[in-house]
Amino acid sequence: MSDHSRHFLALRKQAAAHLPPDFARRVMRESDRLRRRRAAQTRIIAMTGILCAVLAIAIHAAGVAALDRQNLEMWAKTAAQARALEVSL
Amino acid sequence: MAMPKVDAQCDPIALVVSARGGSPEAMEDLIGLYQERVAGFIYAMVGRTDQLQDLSQTTFVKMISGMSALKSPESFEPWLFRIARNVCTDHLRRERLRRMLVPFGQEHEPIEYPRAAAEGRLWTFRKMLKELPPRQRELVVLMGERDWSYEELARITASTVSSVKSRLFRARAFLRRRMNE
Numbered sequence: 001m002s003d004h005s006r007h008f009l010a011l012r013k014q015a016a017a018h019l020p021p022d023f024a025r026r027v028m029r030e031s032d033r034l035r036r037r038r039a040a041q042t043r044i045i046a047m048t049g050i051l052c053a054v055l056a057i058a059i060h061a062a063g064v065a066a067l068d069r070q071n072l073e074m075w076a077k078t079a080a081q082a083r084a085l086e087v088s089l
Numbered sequence: 090m091a092m093p094k095v096d097a098q099c100d101p102i103a104l105v106v107s108a109r110g111g112s113p114e115a116m117e118d119l120i121g122l123y124q125e126r127v128a129g130f131i132y133a134m135v136g137r138t139d140q141l142q143d144l145s146q147t148t149f150v151k152m153i154s155g156m157s158a159l160k161s162p163e164s165f166e167p168w169l170f171r172i173a174r175n176v177c178t179d180h181l182r183r184e185r186l187r188r189m190l191v192p193f194g195q196e197h198e199p200i201e202y203p204r205a206a207a208e209g210r211l212w213t214f215r216k217m218l219k220e221l222p223p224r225q226r227e228l229v230v231l232m233g234e235r236d237w238s239y240e241e242l243a244r245i246t247a248s249t250v251s252s253v254k255s256r257l258f259r260a261r262a263f264l265r266r267r268m269n270e
Binding site for chain 2: 003004005007008010011012013014015016018019020023024025026027028030031034035
């Protein structure tokens with residue numbers, strides 16, 4: 001075995017000594033935790049998206065309804081004015 | 090010392106197939122089988138032990154989440170070391186940035202000194218590795234880890250075969266020169 005190989009083997013042993021005995025289990029737990037967190041984040045993002053869409057639709061619908069009302073009032077006023085003009089003639 | 094849960098006779102490809110099939114036990118065994126080699130690679134690349142566990146954990150968490158993207162179980166090992174290499178590269182980049190932005194503090198750079206003659210040789214070896222540019226160091230460390238083919242090294246380091254050859258040549262020449270000093 002060359003000096004380099006021995007050194008690399010020693011480095012590997014030193015590194016392994018810094019890992020806890022239940023390292024694999026910890027990694028699995030961490031992975032699960034991250035997966036759950038990502039799923040929760042995705043849910044929050046989806047819910048926020050849906051909420052924003054519903055809000056945008058509601059605001060748009062309210063705007064359209066207000067405009068319709070305004071137009072109808074104007075038409076009613078114009079029709080009343082037309083009727084009054086007709087009567088006066 | 091942390092010992093792998095599985096014995097060395099365990100077939101990695103069979104484990105990869107089971108792990109990809111969704112077996113948590115196979116995944117755990119796979120981590121146990123590779124943890125020592127991956128930690129050794131990271132230690133040789135980063136040169137410090139204080140973040141070794143975090144970096145190893147990040148590597149394996151990425152391995153788990155990317156397992157479905159692995160094309161074939163045979164290419165698992167180069168793929169895993171590519172993840173480890175990318176984790177080290179990101180870490181070294183962040184460290185370089187931190188050194189530029191954060192004032193130096195002793196707690197930031199723990200300096201280890203050799204305690205015995207054998208440790209002294211290892212310390213010198215680590216120091217030499219650290220002096221190599223990261224792109225050359227990763228190749229030297231990978232070759233110390235296992236006899237990879239040039240094609241595999243090129244895949245792991247996202248590079249070309251000719252670039253791998255020239256970087257390895259320069260790195261070996263540097264190490265030879267330093268050892269003769």
